[in-house]
Amino acid sequence: MPPRASSAVGSSVFNLTGLLQSLPSAVRSQAFTKCSTCLFSTTPALEAKASSRKRKARRHIDPYRLAQARQRKAANLARQKVLNAERKLALGDPVRSRPTPFIESLHSPASLETVKESYLNYLLKQEELKQTLEYSRWLTEPLPESNQLPGANDNLAERIKEHADSHENATKALLAITSLESGSSKDRTRANVQRCIGEFGRHNTDKLLPPRLLSKRAPSPSSSAENAAVEIPKRIGQDTGSPEVQIAILTTKINVLADNLHKKDKSNKRNLRLMVHKRQKLMAYLRRRDRGGARWQNIMDKLGLNDAMWKGEISL
Incomplete structure (x- = not known):
């Protein structure tokens, strides 16, 4: 029977750790790279993690460039704010009119002296x-007494x-x-409505303003005998139904209601919203029919109206 190996010999044979440590560094790296049985990589995974950490390192940010970017952003925001204010000012207020002589004569107390001579209370x-x-x-x-008694007509x-x-x-x-001085605001509004009818009614403006622009596609009145024979009937009485008169009346009422509107007055706020939207429809209709002609320019100049009152959606 062969002799059994001693424990010292066994420990020196199976102690791989000491054997690997005794190898040179080049051989040791090759030994740790791949396993002969499962071909599993050990150290390259650790090296890949270390390299990825180096790649994800935070990039250096220049504080001077960052300050410049912030200044540019602040300048752009300030310019945008100024442009929005200019656009809003150019578009105008959808409720209140611009101060014009006719609008000021409707509401200023000084103009009451001239209006009360022509307009009275109770229509x-x-x-x-x-x-x-x-x-x-x-x-x-x-009258003198009918009887002829002496002394009857002495007194x-x-x-x-x-x-x-x-x-x-x-x-x-x-x-x-x-007199309008003793009347209420309702009486003055009634007188202002009569003024609007006299100022913008077509029974008066037909004599001063040119007719509406005709389309090029529409046949001329002189093209056929039938069209030439048709005569436009004359207006009887005051004109109260034309769109410019209705716009003027609504503008008068809107300005009065907007001046006396309180924060919690929900009923009058709803009435104001209804009148504003009704005026918007009438202005859009007149703009479409008159094509920006003389009647449109007349009401825009005298009533102090702007594009915000008939363009787009109005929210109050």
């Missing part, structure tokens, strides 16, 4: 009031003088009652 006119006063004076004027002159004084007092009282 009265100066001619009607004068005729009523003359008729009342004629009815109450004292006739005194009665005529008393009648003249009382008629003068009654005239002053009626003028004070029917």
Whole structure:
């Protein structure tokens, strides 16, 4: 029986760690690269992780370039804010009108002195009031007695003088009652509506403004005998239904309501929204029909209207 190997010999044979440490570095790296049985890589994975960490290192940021970028961004934002304000100012307010002489005459207290001479309360006119006063004076004027008794007409002159004084007092009282100074804002708005009808009604503007522009595709009136024979009927009375008159009336009411609108007044805010959208529809219709002609320019200049009142969507 062969002799059994001693423990010292066995430890020196199977101690691979000491054997590998005794090898040179080049041989040791080759030994750790791949296993002979499973071909598994050991150290290259660690080297790949280390190299990826080096690649993902944070890039150096220049603080000077970063400050320049921030300055450019701040300048662009400031310029954008200025441009938006200019566009909003050019577009205008969709509710309030620009101050024009006609708009200021509708609301300024100083213009009441000139308006009250032509317009009165309760839809009265100066001619009607004068005729009523003359008729009342004629009815109450004292007449001489019909009997011829002596001394019957001695106090006739005194009665005529008393009648003249009382008629003068009654005239002053009626003028004070029917004056716009003693009326409410509703009465002044009613008078302003009458002014809008007289200013923009076609029974007056047809004599001053040129007719609407005709399309080139539309046949001319002189092209056929039938068209030439058709006559446009004349207007009877005041014009209250044309779009420019309705726009002027709505503008007057909108300005009054916007000046007296409170924060929690939801009912009047809804009424204001309805009137603004109704005016927008009328302006778009007049713009489409008149093609930016004389009537369109007339209401835009006198009422102080702008593009924000008829373009796009209006949100209040």
